[in-house]
Structures are given as C-alpha cells and as structure tokens.
Amino acid sequence: MPLGSTAPARRSVLFGFAAAGSLGLLSACGAGSEVSGAGESAAAGGCDVDAPTTATTVNVLAYASTATDPFSKAMSDGCTSGELTVELPPTDLAGQHQRAVQSFSGPTASYDIVETYGSIRPLYADRGWVVQLDDLIAANSDRYALDGIDPALMEAVAYDGKQYTLPTFWGVAVMVYRKDVLEQVGKQVPTTFAELIDTAQAIKDQTDISAPLAIPFNPSGDIASQFNQALHSLGGDLFVEGQAVPSLDGELPVKAITALASLLPVMSDQVMSFSSPEVITQLQTGQAALGLLMSGRVADLTDPDKSKFADQIAFAVPPSVEPGGLPMTYLSVDGFSIAENSAVDHELLFQLACVGTGEGAAKAAASATIPARTDIADAAELPVKEAALATLPDAEPLPQVPYMADVYTALGAPIGAAVSGQTSAQEGAAAAQAAAVAAIASAGY
Structure with missing residues (x-):
C-alpha cells in the first residue's frame, strides 16, 4: 500500500544532555595500594575498591x-x-x-x-x-x-x-553514508525514506555497488527494533499508554511495516539475516554506501586499520519515514x-x-x-x-515496562515475515498484535 503523508507532531524532548560545559567531574578512582588487607584499596591500574581479605x-x-x-x-x-x-x-x-x-x-x-x-x-x-x-x-x-x-x-x-543501574554509555541510531559515493551520484544526505530509496537507487544505477543500503533486519531481534523506530518516526507507540496492551494492529504499524519493506529493492538479498556486524562489514568493504546503525557500533567504520573507506565515512541524523516526521531512531x-x-x-x-x-x-x-x-x-x-x-532530541528509549524483552522477541517472526513479503503488512500487524498479547500474558503481566 502507498505511504501516506500525515506527519506526526514533534514530541517533547525527554532527555537533555550536555552539549557544552560540564558538571565539574572529580577523579573517579582514588589512590591506594595493591590488594593486601581489609579496608585497604585495590588500586592496581587505578582500581579503588576495598580489598577482600579472603580469595x-x-x-x-x-x-x-x-x-x-x-x-x-x-x-x-x-x-x-x-x-x-x-x-x-x-x-x-x-x-x-x-x-x-x-x-x-x-x-x-x-x-x-x-x-x-x-x-x-x-x-x-x-x-x-x-x-x-x-x-x-x-x-x-x-x-x-x-x-x-x-x-x-x-x-x-x-x-x-x-x-x-550505573550508566556506562548512551547511543542513538544514526545514518551512515559514504561522502565520496554521494558526491559521485550528485545526491545529498537523505532525510526521508523516499529520498533514501532515490539515493540508493542512483548509487545502484551509477556505480558498481549493487546493494547500496544496509540495515540490521535479522528477525531474531533486529527487525523488531527497526519496526519500533519506524513506528516512532510515524508518531506511533508499541503500547496503549499506561496499559499492558499492545497497539500494533492499526494504521501506523501497517505503514511502518510497508515502509521497511519498501527498502528491500536497494538492499542485499541476504539482508533478512543481517545484524549489526554484517552491516558494518558491508560498509567497511564497500558493498554498501548507506546504512543505519547504533552510534556505539560504528567506531570500526572510521578506523583506517579496519575500514577500507574510513576517510569517506560520515554520519547524519537518520531519515524520517514520511516528510515532516521524526527521525527513525531510539535512545x-x-x-x-x-x-x-x-x-x-x-x-x-x-x-x-x-x-x-x-x-x-x-x-x-x-x-x-x-x-x-x-x-x-x-x-x-x-x-x-x-x-x-x-539526533538525540528526537530519540526516545524503549518503554520501561518489564515485558518489553518478551514482546521484542515475539515481534521478530511476524514483522520479519511481513517485511520480507511472506505475509501482507496488514497480516503482519495483526500477527504482531496477537504475538505481543500472548507474550505479555505468558510473562505474567
């Protein structure tokens, strides 16, 4: 079905991170000695912990x-x-x-x-x-x-x-692209799915890159994340607000599935087996020139020892599914x-x-x-x-509900089947709704 043009209103920013200035960070690890006795500090390599007296x-x-x-x-x-x-x-x-x-x-x-x-x-x-x-x-x-x-x-x-939890790092999904390839085909960084498909098709037609776009689509976990991000871009949600009730069989989930499926012609015929490592390899070796990845997974792409095109890799805010929509991302x-x-x-x-x-x-x-x-x-x-x-101002974390992992696992098969064309988008959304309901019930919620 064709994608509509209704754009969601922009959501409020949930998280504000320091872009400049700081909180006056103190030293995280105090001085001390080797592990030797109770109350002393195990400080080898800067490890400030109270040393145990027994093994x-x-x-x-x-x-x-x-x-x-x-x-x-x-x-x-x-x-x-x-x-x-x-x-x-x-x-x-x-x-x-x-x-x-x-x-x-x-x-x-x-x-x-x-x-x-x-x-x-x-x-x-x-x-x-x-x-x-x-x-x-x-x-x-x-x-x-x-x-x-x-x-x-x-x-x-x-x-x-x-x-x-003590946080270690944060990441958002970002757009990855080859500067030299976009310049070669005369295209700007795409900001919508329509532009993404157009740019990828131009690369496919004008270069020797036959599958220009790479995204993790593996049904074992990745496709559920891509579906959630596409749904977010359209202004939708996985659950009815404040309830353990999925909201996956309406118009927006069908649009999200249809949008993801529309990318298949410019991706590898093996993309339904791709997780992040495979996408990274595609970009490192020049088999792809466009990609969507979490920001914490992309360091190897700009490492000249690990990536053939390290000096040509750049990053941008991901495209929205529809014009005026939110970027396809999450926190x-x-x-x-x-x-x-x-x-x-x-x-x-x-x-x-x-x-x-x-x-x-x-x-x-x-x-x-x-x-x-x-x-x-x-x-x-x-x-x-x-x-x-x-990208961060428009990125949202997954719903902080205890059945989230179970629902994500349950969504892989029905969403994967619909995106790959084994079922229709409508059938996929209905199956996803049923699978999510069953997962929540099975988890005891």
Whole structure:
C-alpha cells in the first residue's frame, strides 16, 4: 500500500544532555595500594575498591564490543590483584540475556555484575533480580564522583523511580553514508525514506555497488527494533499508554511495516539475516554506501586499520519515514547492575561497578562511544558525536515496562515475515498484535 503523508507532531524532548560545559567531574578512582588487607584499596591500574581479605572471585557478564569492552575490562583487567579476581567470560549480545536470566534464577548467581540495556533492564528490576542502588549511590557518590554521570542518564535507567543501574554509555541510531559515493551520484544526505530509496537507487544505477543500503533486519531481534523506530518516526507507540496492551494492529504499524519493506529493492538479498556486524562489514568493504546503525557500533567504520573507506565515512541524523516526521531512531543506555543473588559482598560489587563506570573507563571508551560521564563526553573527539547529539532530541528509549524483552522477541517472526513479503503488512500487524498479547500474558503481566 502507498505511504501516506500525515506527519506526526514533534514530541517533547525527554532527555537533555550536555552539549557544552560540564558538571565539574572529580577523579573517579582514588589512590591506594595493591590488594593486601581489609579496608585497604585495590588500586592496581587505578582500581579503588576495598580489598577482600579472603580469595574472592567476581564474574562479570558483558557482551564484547568496542563500546562495552573498556568499561568491563576496567574491572577484569584493572581490579584483579591479590585476593580479588575479576573474571570476564566471553559472551555476545545474543547470549547475554539468556545467561543473565539463568544466573538470576538460580540460588546463587553465576554472574555477579551484569551489563544491562533498555529492553531487559525493567524485567530485571521488576523481578527483584538486581540490587536497588539508591543507598549505595548516596553513600559512595563523593568517593566515585557519581555526580559526574549525566543525571538525565541516571533518570533514563531508573525503574519505578529507583536506581538499579550505573550508566556506562548512551547511543542513538544514526545514518551512515559514504561522502565520496554521494558526491559521485550528485545526491545529498537523505532525510526521508523516499529520498533514501532515490539515493540508493542512483548509487545502484551509477556505480558498481549493487546493494547500496544496509540495515540490521535479522528477525531474531533486529527487525523488531527497526519496526519500533519506524513506528516512532510515524508518531506511533508499541503500547496503549499506561496499559499492558499492545497497539500494533492499526494504521501506523501497517505503514511502518510497508515502509521497511519498501527498502528491500536497494538492499542485499541476504539482508533478512543481517545484524549489526554484517552491516558494518558491508560498509567497511564497500558493498554498501548507506546504512543505519547504533552510534556505539560504528567506531570500526572510521578506523583506517579496519575500514577500507574510513576517510569517506560520515554520519547524519537518520531519515524520517514520511516528510515532516521524526527521525527513525531510539535512545539506548547501557550500564552495570548487581545480581541480588550474588554471594559476593554487594558493597564490593558496587565499588567494582563504580570502577567500571569511572573516569578511567570512560576515557578509554571515548574513542568508540559516548560515555555517560558528561565531562568526558563533552571532550570526546568522536566522528559520530555530532550526528548523535543532533539526533538525540528526537530519540526516545524503549518503554520501561518489564515485558518489553518478551514482546521484542515475539515481534521478530511476524514483522520479519511481513517485511520480507511472506505475509501482507496488514497480516503482519495483526500477527504482531496477537504475538505481543500472548507474550505479555505468558510473562505474567
């Protein structure tokens, strides 16, 4: 069905991040000695924690990426000393949530500190799986300069007005494009889906790039995110406001599915299997010249050691589905939470999480992502930063509801089938509604 032209009114900005100035960040890690005794500081590599007096192993669950590694390795590499060992078992994003739930569900945690993100954080808090941090934050704020973390991000990761997470970094979906290719075909950066398709078709017709556009469309998780972003662009919502009721079978969800399907002719015929790594590879190797990716995933694209076209990669605000609509994006905030069922002292785990979100970790991460600490974020010279900040006012986080992860999982198959043409957009929206209703009921909400 053809896309309409009704544009939603612009929404109010939910989060305001510092674009200039700072909060006067203090040193995040105090001086100290090697791990040696109670009350002393395990400060090897700048790790300011109270050293345990007996052998203690802490397991951190965090998916490996250029954005997350500096934060998690600040704990595993920086704090392993004396009686304290911090392990960082390898995992990927797809396996992280499954491992976390298994760990939380047992009598004793397999993982003591867990990296969390938007779709799963409310579930962990609602089930009582992670420690409420408000008292620990108040008691340790000066020691770890926690007021240096953007308060808007602290608010963004709160659940029911309480803190269960220390933020590490934030990201939004941004447009990626090749400057040289757009110049070659005489096109500007697209601002709508119609312009995106037109630009991609021009690249396809005038260059040897046969699949110019790359977006993560994998039904196992990515397509649900793209659907949510397209729906947001059109002014729609996943749920009826204030209710555990999906709103996915109306006009706007059908438009969102139709819009995503309209991009297929200028993408690879394998795009329904693409997650972010495949999209990154397409852009690195020149098989694609346009893409949509989270800002925390794009650092390798501008690294000349990893990308053939690093000097030609640029970033912009993503296009809207329709003229006058919102950019196709959303806000994601990552952070660390503490397992309630961990046998390790929660105070020690909180101290480690503070190191993992501290100044040293943030500085190490600032070449790959935008840290939660405002001073360091303001000073970061990151190619994607300008586009991310320009996108941010129109980006919204996922609904902070405990059934969000279950609904996202349920949406993959019906939305994927409709986008790929196996079913109609109307059938896909109806199936998505039914799947979301069933997922919420199955989750007990």
